[in-house]
Amino acid sequence: MSEVPETEPLDKAPLSIREEEDAVYGLNDDTVQQIREYLDQNNVNEIRQQIAELHSADIADLIEHLRPKHRSKLLLIADDLVEADVYSDLDDTVREDLVDEMETAEIAELVNELELDDAIDVLDDLEKDEQQDVLNELPAENRLVIEEGLSYQEDTAGRLMQRDLVAVPEYWDIGQTIDYLREAEGLPKDFYEIFVVDPRHHPIGTLPLDHAMCSRPNVPVSEVMHREQKLIPVGMDQEEVAYLFQQYRLSSAAVVNESGALIGMITVDDVVDVISEEAEEDILRLGGVSEDDLFGSILETARTRFTWLLVNLFTAILASVAISFFDAAMEKVIALAVLMPIVASMGGNAGTQTLTVAVRAIATRELTASNMTVILRKEALVAFINGCIFAILIGLVSWVWFGDADIGWVIALAMVVNMLVAGIAGMVIPITLERHDIDPAIASSVFVTTITDIIGFVAFLGIASAVLL
Amino acid sequence: MSEVPETEPLDKAPLSIREEEDAVYGLNDDTVQQIREYLDQNNVNEIRQQIAELHSADIADLIEHLRPKHRSKLLLIADDLVEADVYSDLDDTVREDLVDEMETAEIAELVNELELDDAIDVLDDLEKDEQQDVLNELPAENRLVIEEGLSYQEDTAGRLMQRDLVAVPEYWDIGQTIDYLREAEGLPKDFYEIFVVDPRHHPIGTLPLDHAMCSRPNVPVSEVMHREQKLIPVGMDQEEVAYLFQQYRLSSAAVVNESGALIGMITVDDVVDVISEEAEEDILRLGGVSEDDLFGSILETARTRFTWLLVNLFTAILASVAISFFDAAMEKVIALAVLMPIVASMGGNAGTQTLTVAVRAIATRELTASNMTVILRKEALVAFINGCIFAILIGLVSWVWFGDADIGWVIALAMVVNMLVAGIAGMVIPITLERHDIDPAIASSVFVTTITDIIGFVAFLGIASAVLL
Structure with a gap:
């Protein structure tokens, strides 16, 4: 500086x-x-x-x-x-x-x-x-x-850590520690804690600088150090490291190798970047973008966006195939073709709401196996309640629009079905993907909207075929 | 602890x-x-x-x-x-x-x-x-x-800051500072820096604890302190505070009142929470959820999700109204009703990709007025390139499926149009919202998908009406 x-x-x-x-x-x-x-x-x-x-x-x-x-x-x-x-x-x-x-x-x-x-x-x-x-x-x-x-x-932590750090033995006192710091060379650029190690160089505690500075020189390090510390194995995923820093409000932490010896430290400023990166990754993946391509070249950007669009083309064709089974019904009642996108679109939105909450809650570990059932039941009920309200709204609109109460009933029923499916799929799919070690942020959206599209079209056109023809 | x-x-x-x-x-x-x-x-x-x-x-x-x-x-x-x-x-x-x-x-x-x-x-x-x-x-x-x-x-910063901090005058030396710390009461729980103030209690520099500890007692504070510091006005938005900490890798910063006097400090651990919160807010808003409702009651959750769904119902009806203008065309060529959702869906996805990148880049200040034109041109080109590729793909599929080359041409043309619109709208809408002080994360999605839905249906059915009938 x-x-x-x-x-x-x-x-x-x-x-x-x-x-x-x-x-x-x-x-x-x-x-x-x-x-x-x-x-x-x-x-x-x-x-x-x-x-x-x-x-x-x-x-x-x-x-x-x-x-x-x-x-x-x-x-x-x-x-x-x-x-x-x-x-x-x-x-x-x-x-x-x-x-x-x-x-x-x-x-x-x-x-x-x-x-x-x-x-x-x-x-x-x-x-x-x-x-x-x-x-x-x-x-x-x-x-x-x-x-x-x-x-x-x-x-991993190994990539995030810096090798320069300050480690002192437990039997030193504060005065010795300060004297050592005043003489030492190759100190880290910024550090907030001194690590206390045993003779094998295994960390046994930390001495925050503020504690050290507020203690008298003759106080033994062992008396003011924190023995409670979170050690980071060098192979730990950086997402896990970020979780640790956030959960336990750490300013720095010791990185240890497989035999438990102190080999580096990670400071909170490195973790701030990881937290942003990981959140950014989730945002982009949920939006169907595999990496931050703002500054990428045109061809590179087109290429990274292509895969997701290709998957979407496939699912859109799938939905069209489902629709094609009902072409006779649509030919007879053209109102069906006109109204058809509404149920699918509402299901898609309700499903996206639920999956967004689910993906985020999985990332922050608020949603785990132990509260899954409760949350799933809640989401199903929320979807059902909103499904009923929107069924009434769209039922009335369709009835008035086409002057046909049956069309109103049909679309209302399809709406309840699809929004319920959306709420359940929006929760079950991210959880299932996570269990199979697939990033729920990247794949949930395509599964959920494929389901809500197909169910949306099939429920509406299917019920209509049964009732109206 | x-x-x-x-x-x-x-x-x-x-x-x-x-x-x-x-x-x-x-x-x-x-x-x-x-x-x-x-x-x-x-x-x-x-x-x-x-x-x-x-x-x-x-x-x-x-x-x-x-x-x-x-x-x-x-x-x-x-x-x-x-x-x-x-x-x-x-x-x-x-x-x-x-x-x-x-x-x-x-x-x-x-x-x-x-x-x-x-x-x-x-x-x-x-x-x-x-x-x-x-x-x-x-x-x-x-x-x-x-x-x-x-x-x-x-x-705001006022809510984030803590009042306990350590401030010393410039004319002290390191020894005096350490003596003061050893005697002082009411010290903050964790601190990484000592603030150096002038007689009016205005901050003039900072003394990182590691620098203080590595300096000899007779060194004047004014010699080791950093004069370059970022001061935080007490009314500053927390998002701005988080930006400051990330951009300049701060561990703590002084908060000043309107007359410039030191009244508090913010430490990086408080900012870590803000960064997570702000990213979480963007993720949820992009997914159409106004607040984290994982632990909310069923009725409360249904209520918070309702608004967004209501807006979506309105735009879905709007799209249906657009479709209804072409009911005659669909009655004649039912393949149009079957294929209709594909163009809209691809446009929606391409638009979402672009708006996700745009919303994130606005939040991280990578996208500003000064590079807007370049990025917009790039996104339009990316959209055009992928639009052409997917036009060819869906054109061939439709031709083979319905045995009609004209249908292939129509859907291919509509695809290019809608994907180009999607790319441009996905960039222009978030930027415009941001300029009008509306959070682009919360509103971009609905505008973009409404546009891509309507243009998707109208382009496909309109071109079809002109060419096929």
Whole structure:
């Protein structure tokens, strides 16, 4: 971090803070626009001055907002002002694009400056040969640590942890600990806890810095340390790590290897990113998007969206096949063709409501095997109640519209059936997928809407065929 | 926190960690089942023993998983073991239910023990009279702080912050600071930074505890402190606060009043909850659910889902009205009625994909006015490319199915039109809503699917009427 005073001048505009909340922090659209103009004008001085004033996280946002050509130009002009930190804040797609344009030596330099988890991210995106080339250019010590990091599976604690940490023996006192810290080199950049270890380097407790600072020098570490701690096995999934930090409000936690020895630590700021990522993944998957493709190329984006649409085409054709069995009924009573989409659409929406709640509750572990039955019964009842209300509404509308009470009865009955099915399917399908280790966020939606479409059409047209013909 | 050793016995099962990842931490379904049985058997001793072994966050989960009757019974049996912390971890709906059953004096006792932000949450749920009754029972000092907290708007920094913090003058040295901490009373429970203030109590920098601990006693605070800091106005929206913490990787930040004086601090653990809440809100709203209703009563849940379904009924009827203009065409060529839902369904899915990416990108500020045009053009092209591919697929399927090349051409053309519309609407609608200060997560979906439904039906049936009749 730079030592330039950057405290925001709040005093200057004490009354306008509330109104301008959105504009107080973060990258400003006007700044982006201006830098674009400077780039077009090749105004090197102004560009360098603007970049120098921005926080690394905001420079990352700026780069994301520029077109590829402007990005390259910016880096050419202000490469020395764009610190390694900027790369750790960049969107994956954009970072990959930038790294692709770099020479091996440049990548090695970048990797060398990045924090371990970010360095591994950059290397992980490279082809195997290029990865090896970059590793060969790194100083031996750093290379070993990074190679070990790469050996852990993606999205596990091993990838998230940093190796630098502070560990002290239980028999030290606070004074010794503070003296050690004042002399020590290679301390982590930010840390909130000191780990207390036994002679085998197994963690036996933690000493939060605030506790340490508030204790007198002669107090033994063993007296103020917390013995209750949550250890993280190095292979633990990052989603599980995020759960642990949230559930027990941790600021940092020790990572242990298979024999239980302390090998790293994870701090809450790394976990904040994981929580966002995991929530983002659920949102996108529920919307039928497999990955964040905002900054992806057109062809790449079209490709990632294609699979889901193909599945949907198949299910839509399936629904049409179901409809085709009732073509005779529709030919006789064309009102059926007109009203047909309503029941399916209402079922789809009711099912989506339930499955959204279910998917989220599974992710946050509020919905588990032990309360499944109660919640399922509740959802079925909710669906039935709303089904009845909407049956009355649509029944009356259809009756008035087509002047035929029978059509009203038919659509009302189909509505109750389909909304009940929607409520049950919206809960049962995500639970079943989860049990079979399939991410409910990615697959629930297609199953539920296929069911509500087909049941919607078949119930309505089927009941109509029986009653009206 | 208890002083009982609770380090997990990893050594006992070093090889099974990976397989049992899911079961290592958090509440176990078997435990819930067992406690249910004990509750039915009135086995007070076993229940108390089990509860005593659980972390407060896990007790909260346990209570959420029980039925209302079991909940009351559990609290009757183990009230003294259920600490105030449990209430801060409870789901809002469940906590409200439990607090509703308490006497005023009990609520006052709970509020008194809770941390400020949680105490305010509990009081905020109460009726105005009851709130006043509880406030009257609180010790004067605590009452004043809570009343001030209540005066800040919900979901703002004022509600999130805690009042306890450590602030020191710039001219102190590290030794003085440590001495002060060792003597001070009323320190915050957890803190990561000391704030450095000027004589008017305006923040001028921060001193991270790790920096303080690693510095020698005679070093002046002004030499090691960070002058670059992000100040949070007390009225700032919590979403903005979360953005700030994520963007600049903060561990804590100073909250200032309108004249710029330091009045509180927000720590990253409070922000972790906000990030989850805000992401959860987006997920639920995109799914047509206005609030997390997993633990809500049946009628309450049916009511919250009703509005969205009513809107959907209206748009579904609108689509049917559009279809009804083409009843003559469908009577002549019944294949039109059979194929009709496919184009609308594909458009709905393509539109949902785009709007999901857009809503998320707006929330994370990756999509702003400055890159809107580029992204919109990209989405339109993506939609066009996939539209063409799916047009060919469905055109061939329809041709083969109905043995009529014209039907194939008609549906193919309609598909391109509707998918292009879907891609554009999926991007333009969330952006437009955001500009008009309407949450794009809550309203985009209904607008986009209404458009894709109606355009889907009208394009297909309209082109068919022109070509086939």
